Amino acid sequence: NAGVMQNPRHLVRRRGQEARLRCSPMKGHSHVYWYRQLPEEGLKFMVYLQKENIIDESGMPKERFSAEFPKEGPSILRIQQVVRGDSAAYFCASSPVWGDTQYFGPGTRLTVL
Amino acid sequence: SQQGEEDPQALSIQEGENATMNCSYKTSINNLQWYRQNSGRGLVHLILIRSNEREKHSGRLRVTLDTSKKSSSLLITASRAADTASYFCATDNSRQLTFGSGTQLTVLP
Numbered sequence: 356n357a358g359v360m361q362n363p364r365h366l367v368r369r370r371g372q373e374a375r376l377r378c379s380p381m382k383g384h385s386h387v388y389w390y391r392q393l394p395e396e397g398l399k400f401m402v403y404l405q406k407e408n409i410i411d412e413s414g415m416p417k418e419r420f421s422a423e424f425p426k427e428g429p430s431i432l433r434i435q436q437v438v439r440g441d442s443a444a445y446f447c448a449s450s451p452v453w454g455d456t457q458y459f460g461p462g463t464r465l466t467v468l
Numbered sequence: 469s470q471q472g473e474e475d476p477q478a479l480s481i482q483e484g485e486n487a488t489m490n491c492s493y494k495t496s497i498n499n500l501q502w503y504r505q506n507s508g509r510g511l512v513h514l515i516l517i518r519s520n521e522r523e524k525h526s527g528r529l530r531v532t533l534d535t536s537k538k539s540s541s542l543l544i545t546a547s548r549a550a551d552t553a554s555y556f557c558a559t560d561n562s563r564q565l566t567f568g569s570g571t572q573l574t575v576l577p
Binding site for chain 1: 498499501503509510511512513516556558560563564565566567568569570
């Protein structure tokens with residue numbers, strides 16, 4: 356049973372470009388969570404999604420950031436018009452049911468030049 | 469503000485010694501989880517302890533939870549150099565995990 360998969364593992368973008376981060380949850384998991392980790396800090400919650408629904412987006416910046424988890428395919432975290440402050444590691448986690456253990460992917464390290 | 473705060477921020481011990489890390493939190497929780505992160509890598513789930521549990525074991529790991537004091541501790545016994553990593557506690561309100569800033573553990577050979 357493959358774990359949570361994220362791609363790309365590393366992404367370099369110039370200021371103003373768009374970044375798309377993908378997350379495939381573990382098989383059988385329908386709950387997906389996105390977290391951001393700045394250097395030397397802990398992870399900060401961004402958004403919690405179930406298939407086709409955003410359950411909690413209280414950690415998402417109001418502008419430029421969006422997330423989706425379509426019926427088919429991976430969850431996507433999209434950052435429009437990236438700025439240097441968006442440089443961070445973005446982690447996705449999944450769980451089989453609400454309130455259960457969250458299993459993390461290896462992360463995508465975004466660098467904005 | 470941080471929900472979980474680990475203490476100490478950094479800990480350096482000799483191989484074979486025990487390592488204890490503490491975590492304090494502010495609000496009520498459904499469960500508390502401990503994770504490990506090696507430098508530049510993803511998080512590895514170590515153990516989950518539910519709010520109605522007081523102690524849990526997994527191999528060389530022992531976790532305690534005191535909901536009256538809103539605190540938890542992670543004990544790693546007989547540490548190994550491979551245990552060198554950052555350790556995070558995360559409180560779970562069933563919608564999201566709230567992480568502390570972590571304890572950096574270094575185990576010297």
